[in-house]
Amino acid sequence: MMPILILAAGASSRMRGADKLLLDVGGMSLLRRQASMALEVSTDVRIALPPRPHPRYDVVQDLDVQTIEVTDAAQGMSASLRALFATLEPEQSHAMVLLGDLPDLINEDLRAVMSATTQYPDAMIWRGATQTGKGGHPMVVSRSIFKEFQMLEGDSGGNSIIANHDDAVYLVPLVGNRARQDLDTPEDWAAWRVGRSSSNAPR
Template identity: 25%
Template sequence: MKIAVLILAAGSASRMGEAKQLLPYKNTTLLGHAIFQAGKANIASVYCLIGANAEVIKKEIKQDVQFIYNPEWKKGLGHSIATGVNELEKKRYDSILIMLADQPAINTAYLNVLINTALKNPDSCVASGYGDKLGVPAIFPQLFYRELGKLSGDVGARYILNSGMENLIVLNTKNKIEDIDTPEDYKRLLKKINLFLNT
């Protein structure tokens, strides 16, 4: 079973005020950390969907990752997902694991739990559950490519996952979902790291 990882990093991060994909995190960046964690997982290939700040990101990221460029990234998250999925569909992957560049608590161990669950249930979506909502990281088999490929605007994969769909398996994220969207979010993240290093 061939699984590709699609890391979404096309937005302009307007609430952050700068390219949050390249904010320092540990010994790399937020995006670099996501690529590193995905690269160690049991998958076929890692792709990164970029748009805003594309040239800067490609220059800064030195890891083994294949970039997919969405020139119409301003059309929203849904359009970026559709662009990435439509491109990967041509490469005949059995499933696509969609994840974000700004969820630093997501690690290889958790990604492998998602992947191993998908391997045992190849016709089901495997989603991350937090609170009463479902979201990414999530694995979508080929059965859902067409629906993902029709997304537009800011309607993301969560719309599909929370639509009462069948063939769905939900995993407990155990507090791993923490999006870094604002300067305050980033400050809290750095504070957590410092507390961890000093204990």
């Protein structure tokens, strides 16, 4: 079973005091929604979380997931990626990286990107993308570059690795802007909720 690695150790620094991963989406916190969605696709879900104690642990404590405490989470996204990729066992040939703050993704999106690894096996990175071709998440990477994620520095996430292997990236178009629709500020959330309300989508 392909592991799904959820990045959820960030500080929500642009939310002016609120924690975006604890905000309600469809009757549950965004983090719990992402973890539950991942569990519909894989039995191996690992979540990078800030140092304990932190309320994010509470919203997933009853789910069958592995929580990874990122003690150096303040260093940025690379710290979470390093911690998550360090947990992978030698027999695992691929791993999916999923951002914790993409509220429009659905389990079919995760399955579509996973399936691409079989359909296009010569790639090394398979990414969800917008319908206009902009790369986003979820993202699956092959074992051949796991080590690069374990050595990441800074807060650019895996962008440098993706750039280094640009000729081995396969984009999987997903509906609309689901692959990139993150919500970083209160204004982002307000606009998103208005859009969801006008489309009669569950909030």
